[in-house]
Structure formats: structure tokens, C-alpha cells
Amino acid sequence: MSSQNQKISILGAGPVGALLSISLAKKGYSVTLFERRDDMRKAGAIGGRSINMALSRRGLKALDAVGLKEKVQECCIPMPGRMIHDLEGNLNFQPYGKEGQYINSISRSGLNMLLMDEAEAHGVEIRFEHKCVNVDFDTTTAHFANGTSVSSDFLFGADGAFSALRTAMQKTDRFNYSQDYISAGYKELTMPPTANGDFALDPNALHIWPRGEYMLIALPNLDKSFTCTLFFPFEGKLSFEALKTEEDVQQFFESKFNDATPFLPDLTTDFFKNPTSSMVTVRCNPWVKENTALFGDAAHALVPFYGQGMNAGFEDCFVFNELLEKHGAINDALFTEYEALRIPDANAIADLALYNFIEMRDKVADPKFVLQKKIEKRLNELFPDKWVPLYTMVTFSDFRYSEAQVLGKNQQAIMNQVLAQPNIEAFWEELYFEEIVRKLG
Amino acid sequence: MSSQNQKISILGAGPVGALLSISLAKKGYSVTLFERRDDMRKAGAIGGRSINMALSRRGLKALDAVGLKEKVQECCIPMPGRMIHDLEGNLNFQPYGKEGQYINSISRSGLNMLLMDEAEAHGVEIRFEHKCVNVDFDTTTAHFANGTSVSSDFLFGADGAFSALRTAMQKTDRFNYSQDYISAGYKELTMPPTANGDFALDPNALHIWPRGEYMLIALPNLDKSFTCTLFFPFEGKLSFEALKTEEDVQQFFESKFNDATPFLPDLTTDFFKNPTSSMVTVRCNPWVKENTALFGDAAHALVPFYGQGMNAGFEDCFVFNELLEKHGAINDALFTEYEALRIPDANAIADLALYNFIEMRDKVADPKFVLQKKIEKRLNELFPDKWVPLYTMVTFSDFRYSEAQVLGKNQQAIMNQVLAQPNIEAFWEELYFEEIVRKLG
Numbered sequence: 001m002s003s004q005n006q007k008i009s010i011l012g013a014g015p016v017g018a019l020l021s022i023s024l025a026k027k028g029y030s031v032t033l034f035e036r037r038d039d040m041r042k043a044g045a046i047g048g049r050s051i052n053m054a055l056s057r058r059g060l061k062a063l064d065a066v067g068l069k070e071k072v073q074e075c076c077i078p079m080p081g082r083m084i085h086d087l088e089g090n091l092n093f094q095p096y097g098k099e100g101q102y103i104n105s106i107s108r109s110g111l112n113m114l115l116m117d118e119a120e121a122h123g124v125e126i127r128f129e130h131k132c133v134n135v136d137f138d139t140t141t142a143h144f145a146n147g148t149s150v151s152s153d154f155l156f157g158a159d160g161a162f163s164a165l166r167t168a169m170q171k172t173d174r175f176n177y178s179q180d181y182i183s184a185g186y187k188e189l190t191m192p193p194t195a196n197g198d199f200a201l202d203p204n205a206l207h208i209w210p211r212g213e214y215m216l217i218a219l220p221n222l223d224k225s226f227t228c229t230l231f232f233p234f235e236g237k238l239s240f241e242a243l244k245t246e247e248d249v250q251q252f253f254e255s256k257f258n259d260a261t262p263f264l265p266d267l268t269t270d271f272f273k274n275p276t277s278s279m280v281t282v283r284c285n286p287w288v289k290e291n292t293a294l295f296g297d298a299a300h301a302l303v304p305f306y307g308q309g310m311n312a313g314f315e316d317c318f319v320f321n322e323l324l325e326k327h328g329a330i331n332d333a334l335f336t337e338y339e340a341l342r343i344p345d346a347n348a349i350a351d352l353a354l355y356n357f358i359e360m361r362d363k364v365a366d367p368k369f370v371l372q373k374k375i376e377k378r379l380n381e382l383f384p385d386k387w388v389p390l391y392t393m394v395t396f397s398d399f400r401y402s403e404a405q406v407l408g409k410n411q412q413a414i415m416n417q418v419l420a421q422p423n424i425e426a427f428w429e430e431l432y433f434e435e436i437v438r439k440l441g
Numbered sequence: 442m443s444s445q446n447q448k449i450s451i452l453g454a455g456p457v458g459a460l461l462s463i464s465l466a467k468k469g470y471s472v473t474l475f476e477r478r479d480d481m482r483k484a485g486a487i488g489g490r491s492i493n494m495a496l497s498r499r500g501l502k503a504l505d506a507v508g509l510k511e512k513v514q515e516c517c518i519p520m521p522g523r524m525i526h527d528l529e530g531n532l533n534f535q536p537y538g539k540e541g542q543y544i545n546s547i548s549r550s551g552l553n554m555l556l557m558d559e560a561e562a563h564g565v566e567i568r569f570e571h572k573c574v575n576v577d578f579d580t581t582t583a584h585f586a587n588g589t590s591v592s593s594d595f596l597f598g599a600d601g602a603f604s605a606l607r608t609a610m611q612k613t614d615r616f617n618y619s620q621d622y623i624s625a626g627y628k629e630l631t632m633p634p635t636a637n638g639d640f641a642l643d644p645n646a647l648h649i650w651p652r653g654e655y656m657l658i659a660l661p662n663l664d665k666s667f668t669c670t671l672f673f674p675f676e677g678k679l680s681f682e683a684l685k686t687e688e689d690v691q692q693f694f695e696s697k698f699n700d701a702t703p704f705l706p707d708l709t710t711d712f713f714k715n716p717t718s719s720m721v722t723v724r725c726n727p728w729v730k731e732n733t734a735l736f737g738d739a740a741h742a743l744v745p746f747y748g749q750g751m752n753a754g755f756e757d758c759f760v761f762n763e764l765l766e767k768h769g770a771i772n773d774a775l776f777t778e779y780e781a782l783r784i785p786d787a788n789a790i791a792d793l794a795l796y797n798f799i800e801m802r803d804k805v806a807d808p809k810f811v812l813q814k815k816i817e818k819r820l821n822e823l824f825p826d827k828w829v830p831l832y833t834m835v836t837f838s839d840f841r842y843s844e845a846q847v848l849g850k851n852q853q854a855i856m857n858q859v860l861a862q863p864n865i866e867a868f869w870e871e872l873y874f875e876e877i878v879r880k881l882g
Contacts, residue, residue, distance in 0.1 A: 173622075179616070181617055278614050
């Protein structure tokens with residue numbers, strides 16, 4: 001059966017669902033997107049989740065495959081590194097990679113609206129206010145809360161961390177599933193442009209105020225505001241629970257994020273008005289059941305600390321698209337390969353994202369960490385094919401996440417030995433770098 | 442508020458729900474059990490899960506606390522050890538513990554009916570054909586598929602591995618949950634009494650045919666039949682999937698379980714008539730939400746290989762009962778302590794049960810394993826307070842599961858050293874046992 005005669009329904013018109021719909025429409029499938037929310041492009045519609053994202057190579061690669069890379073990059077603000085703010089307000093810039101390598105701050109809703117427009121331009125129909133409540137796998141039928149039902153040749157779930165398709169899969173036998181919340185939550189706060197209409201901070205960086213058990217970060221927006229996010233324990237001595245009054249909040253911010261606080265005029269109002277959100281890691285196996293399959297957060301919700309949630313979801317679409325070219329049709333062989341490739345990668349980036357919370361909130365402030373970055377940068381300059389720092393593999397390369405995780409572990413073990421040498425700070429430039437690389441085997 | 446004025450609803454009238462209802466009714470609460478199935482005590486009712494269970498100390502302790510130990514023991518067949526059947530039909534008896542220590546084969550439905558009768562005798566009302574479909578935590582209300590709803594002071598879920606209460610909890614924020622299936626399934630087969638009305642095998646043992654990747658086991662029933670269970674991979678070269686015809690099954694059994702096959706006259710019919718069931722480990726955290734709490738499989742479904750599923754569920758009731766005596770009322774302090782005590786213990790026995798599949802299907806046939814059992818038996822005889830074999834701690838003691846797991850790991854590490862000595866088989870009786878025990882620290 002040729003693709004032209006096949007109907008595909010996709011649950012979720014978020015960035016991943018919309019991108020998937022475009023790539024399938026370009027292949028000739030008849031694609032319909034079902035979105036539980038109202039059309040965010042209409043004035044007054046209530047948006048979904050967090051405000052901006054870090055788009056990097058994997059996401060851009062997937063956008064490029066459908067011809068949208070340049071268009072999207074016009075909406076991006078490059079962030080070539082982290083700007084670390086210490087307690088005294090001193091700044092320390094840590095590049096993410098080499099000259100010319102950067103991650104991109106982009107508005108989630110802006111990107112989503114662009115992708116919806118493109119989907120419609122490719123003939124995709126988007127049905128809003130369609131909340132899926134159940135799925136019949138025998139007939140590939142999605143049932144919606146408004147009483148309608150739709151049967152298709154294939155049904156894909158790109159409907160996020162609380163996916164209705166995955167929930168239906170979970171009720172079937174032998175479906176492995178886990179959801180794990182971390183003990184910290186997050187709250188978004190807006191840092192508006194200054195009185196003269198400028199960015200309050202350097203816009204070409206991801207700002208971090210690392211404070212051990214918690215942190216504040218800030219990403220730039222095109223309107224010259226920043227979106228700040230406080231990652232903070234839900235409970236405990238220093239926690240969301242413990243900050244009860246506007247005075248508590250003001251005092252906490254002034255003592256811990258002193259250089260940011262003057263730029264947060266609505267801090268205390270925003271703090272109590274904006275929700276405190278939780279963060280979950282979702283893993284499951286299989287991702288395919290009969291003629292249905294999962295993509296993005298529906299298959300692998302990540303905590304946000306590697307900036308890879310959307311990138312990983314876009315890469316799912318990219319890999320699926322490549323497999324579709326290889327197999328020529330959506331069939332069991334394609335599904336089997338899709339799962340075999342993506343499940344280990346999703347588990348790897350889920351682990352890496354959890355670990356990166358500790359790196360961001362704590363290690364970036366450690367001189368040993370800074371030194372490690374310097375040594376790894378030198379190793380990469382000297383042996384660009386042999387030593388690629390983990391962050392670079394994840395963010396700026398096509399290495400599979402699962403490969404990056406294994407290589408990263410080996411490299412970290414070697415670096416631990418290197419850094420354990422007494423007085424390493426003084427003589428690191430004289431290290432015998434070739435021998436270090438040789439330890440990789 | 443005194444217990445006499447408090448209403449408690451329990452979802453699930455299985456052994457755990459029924460036992461919990463008895464202990465709460467004895468404390469003066471007004472208790473109602475809601476069971477989704479029909480009354481199994483009525484002729485023709487379709488029963489629930491597997492046919493017989495291994496009741497051991499933890500379960501008996503909980504039954505004793507409500508005065509039912511003796512009554513239940515009358516329905517038990519003692520199994521003081523494992524009877525290992527090798528490929529040639531040779532038998533090897535391995536005692537589970539010391540003289541006088543045994544586990545008990547008991548009919549699940551027989552025990553369940555006894556507990557339902559006792560519950561009703563204590564004033565508990567049982568409403569059958571009440572399948573819970575949703576729970577409102579703010580009002581402690583259970584909604585049922587038949588359209589009725591019931592509000593109570595407390596709502597407890599003892600409704601099994603696919604608990605409706607837990608499913609409702611899973612929809613709330615920050616609920617950690619996992620379900621993991623193992624790659625093997627199981628099928629139950631009946632070994633009837635012989636032509637002269639006798640047991641086909643020695644009734645005072647749990648019979649095992651360990652075959653590496655799979656195994657057959659048999660537990661005795663009061664009617665002189667045995668319930669045999671084949672634990673076998675779902676897929677692969679030797680698997681349920683691979684046995685396609687009656688000839689395949691007959692041949693497989695004759696070549697692998699040759700001494701059992703003559704006693705299985707209906708083997709091939711039963712094999713294709715009886716279902717192939719999956720096995721899941723469920724873990725979650727929290728177990729308490731508002732005025733609701735989970736018990737038994739609803740909180741911690743285990744794979745069956747340690748024979749502890751029902752024992753662990755009964756121990757939940759025992760611990761809850763003790764905490765109720767300590768706190769004097771069901772309140773937040775009690776709930777907090779219940780979770781703090783039982784979640785680590787449930788996670789420990791879940792791990793131990795997974796591990797024990799390997800022990801049962803493979804290690805019991807290994808001479809090193811048999812030797813280890815002998816050495817540990819000697820250690821326990823010499824130093825009964827210091828060295829308690831893991832199986833004994835889990836099955837015949839009140840050690841917390843989590844303590845048993847930690848102690849068991851230490852002991853195993855020491856035993857690995859002992860067993861690694863060349864020619865240990867020859868001189869083990871001359872080991873310096875006191876020094877071995879001293880390594881425990």
C-alpha cells in the first residue's frame with residue numbers, strides 16, 4: 001500500500017507532533033494532528049509548558065531534514081556558554097564547546113506556532129480541543145473526550161509526559177513503565193528588559209547562579225527579557241515550602257542571587273502567582289504496540305538539565321524519517337528498528353539529564369570542574385577525533401546518546417585520575433596529553 | 442474521634458484486604474470491603490489468581506495477631522525443604538531451615554474464603570461486583586463501575602497489582618511508580634492423585650525441576666493433587682512461543698521433566714487450555730495520599746520466586762495494626778511511620794524475589810550452592826545469633842526484609858571468599874568457622 005493512501009493520526013500538536021506531521025506529510029501520508037488544547041495561535045489561548053528551550057544540533061538536524069532549519073534559527077538567540085554568577089556577583093564565562101559552537105535559546109510557543117503553520121502548509125489538518133481518552137489497538141482507533149473517535153492506519157503519540165497513548169499501552173500486558181519525580185521543583189520568573197530597553201544581562205549566555213542544592217538560571221528571549229527559573233527543593237529547610245511570605249522570598253533572593261534581584265521588579269508577586277512545577281523522568285518499553293508508536297516526551301520524559309528534551313524528541317522524528325527511507329514503508333521491521341535504536345538512547349539521555357542537575361547547581365562552581373573543562377578542551381584540540389568532551393558529544397555531535405554515555409564514563413574515570421594528582425592546577429599544561437588519550441583504549 | 446464512629450472502605454476482598462478488614466473491625470472500626478469479582482464462595486464463581494501459595498512466618502504472625510493462625514494451619518501442608526529433580530530423575534532434598542522449620546502450601550481460594558467468612562463474622566460487610574474506577578482524594582470517595590460511590594473516613598487499597606486506588610494516585614503529581622515485567626511467563630498444570638488416590642510425589646516438599654533458563658515446580662494440595670507451574674521464557678528458542686503443537690509440548694516435557702510427565706495425564710490439553718501469565722514487579726512511593734493508603738500487591742507486586750507475596754502483604758497489615766496500637770488512631774503520624782517502615786522493606790523483598798528466580802531455576806542444581814547451604818547451616822548451628830542464612834531471615838524470622846537484604850549481601854560476599862578456596866569441597870568441615878563469622882564485623 002503506498003503512503004498516499006495511508007492515514008496517520010498524531011496525538012499532540014506540540015513541537016514534536018508538529019514536526020513529525022511535517023515529515024510524514026512530505027512523504028505523502030495523509031496526516032491529522034489531534035491537540036487537547038485550544039489553538040495557541042489564537043489570541044487569549046492558554047499556552048502549555050515552559051517558556052523557552054535550548055535548541056541544539058540534534059534538534060536543528062531534524063528541522064534541517066524538513067527544510068526548516070534556517071527559518072527556525074532566525075528566532076534563536078545563540079548561547080555559546082554558561083555565565084556563572086557567584087554569591088558576590090562575580091562572573092565566570094564557561095564556553096560550551098569550541099569557537100562557533102553554541103546552543104540556542106528559543107521560545108517554545110514561538111517554535112510551536114511556526115511548526116503548526118508549516119504543518120498546515122503541508123496539508124496537515126490540526127483538530128484542536130481533542131483530548132484522547134482511550135485507544136483501541138486492534139482497530140487503531142483513538143477515542144476523544146468530545147465523544148468522537150478516529151481510526152487510522154497508524155496512530156502516533158507525541159502527546160507529552162502524560163501521554164494518553166502511553167497510558168492505554170500501560171493497561172496492556174507486559175508493558176514496562178516508570179515515572180520518577182526528583183525532589184526539586186521549579187518556578188519561572190520574568191526578568192524584563194531594563195528601563196532603556198536593553199537586556200538586563202549578557203544575552204549570549206545561559207546564566208547560572210549555582211548554589212549547591214539549588215540554582216537559578218536565566219535564558220534570553222527575543223524581546224530582550226530573560227526567563228529565569230528557580231530549581232529548588234519542594235520541602236526542607238531551604239525550600240519552596242519554607243518560603244512563606246513575600247519578605248521570605250525577597251530576603252532569600254537578595255542573600256543568594258543578589259546581582260539578579262534588582263532586575264526582578266515583580267519577584268514577590270510572580271513568585272506566589274506562578275505555579276511550582278514538578279519534574280519527572282518517564283521510561284517505558286516497548287514504544288510500539290500494533291500500529292501505534294510513541295515519540296518525544298510520551299516515550300521518554302526527561303528532567304530539563306541537559307537541555308535535550310525537545311532535541312531528543314526531534315531526533316526521534318529524524319531517526320524515524322531515516323528508517324522510513326530505508327524500509328520504504330511503515331512496517332514491523334521499521335518499528336522494531338526504531339525501538340532498538342531509540343530506547344537505549346532515551347534511557348541514556350534520561351540518566352545524563354538527571355546527573356546534569358548536580359553539575360549545573362553545584363559542580364560548575366568548583367575550581368576542579370573548571371580545570372577539567374580546560375584540560376578536556378586541550379585534549380579535544382590536540383586529538384579532535386579521539387577525545388570529545390561529554391557535553392560536546394551530547395550537544396554538538398551525532399553520537400548516539402547511549403554511546404556518548406559510555407564514552408563519557410570512560411573519560412570521567414580517566415579525568416578523575418588526572419585531577420587526583422597533587423598540585424595538578426599548577427602543572428596541568430605540562431601533562432603528557434597523548435598518554436591520557438591512549439588510556440581510552 | 443473514636444474508632445467506633447469511623448468508617449473504613451477497603452478495595453479488594455482478596456487475602457490481604459480480608460485480613461486487614463478483620464484487624465480493623467476488631468479495633469472497632471466500621472469496615473466495608475469492595476470486591477470487583479463475584480463471591481468466590483458461591484458455586485460457579487470464577488476465581489482470581491494462582492492456585493496455591495507458600496505461607497510462612499510473616500503471614501502466620503499476622504494471622505496470629507487476629508487469632509486465626511491455628512485455623513489456617515489446619516488447611517496447610519508443611520514443606521520443610523526443596524526436592525530437586527535432575528534430568529535423570531535423581532532426587533536431592535534440600536531443607537529450607539532447621540529441623541521443625543517449614544513453609545506451608547495452602548490453597549489461595551481456600552484461605553481467601555476462610556478470611557471472608559471471618560471478616561463477616563466480625564461484622565465486616567462485603568460488597569461484591571464493585572469495581573472501583575476512580576477515587577476522589579479530597580472527599581475520600583471511591584467511585585464504582587456500577588455507578589455507585591462511597592465516601593469514608595479512610596479508604597484502603599488492597600486491590601492487587603493493578604490497583605484502582607494506585608492508578609488514581611498515579612494521576613496525581615509527584616507519584617513515583619514503576620512496573621517491570623520479567624521475560625518469563627508461567628503456566629499452571631494439574632498433577633492429579635495417582636490411581637490409588639495417593640500423592641504422585643512426596644507431599645512434604647516443594648518440588649523443583651531446575652533447568653537453567655527455566656524450571657518446573659510443584660506444590661501439594663490437600664486433595665492429594667499437585668499444582669505444577671512451568672516458568673518459561675515467552676519468546677526464544679525454548680519458549681512458550683516455540684511450543685506450537687501438542688507433540689512439541691509432550692516431547693519437551695518428556696525430555697526435560699521426564700519423571701514428572703507420567704503423572705501429568707492431561708498435560709497437552711491443559712497446556713493449551715490454561716493461560717500463559719506474565720509476572721510483574723510494581724514499586725511506588727508514596728503509599729499514602731490524604732486519607733487513603735495501599736497494602737499488599739497494590740503497593741508492591743512481587744514476582745513469586747521467594748514465596749513472599751502474600752506474606753509481605755499480611756506483614757503490611759501486621760505492621761499497620763501495631764502502629765495503630767502505638768498511635769491510638771489512624772492519623773498522619775501513623776501513615777508516615779507506615780510508609781517509612783514498609784517502603785524500604787517492600788523494595789528489598791522485590792529485589793530478593795527477582796534474584797531468587799535465578800537461584801531456583803539454576804543455582805539449586807549447582808554443587809557449590811549445595812555446599813554453601815551446608816556451610817551456612819553449620820555456621821548457624823555454631824553461632825545462631827550471628828549467622829542466619831538469608832533464606833531463613835526472609836522466611837522464618839522477623840528481621841525486616843531490608844535488614845535481611847543488607848545482611849545477606851555481606852554474608853554472600855564472605856561465602857564467595859570461602860567457596861573460592863581450591864578444593865573447598867574436601868576440607869570445608871575443618872574451616873575455622875569462628876573467623877568466618879568474625880568477618881561480619
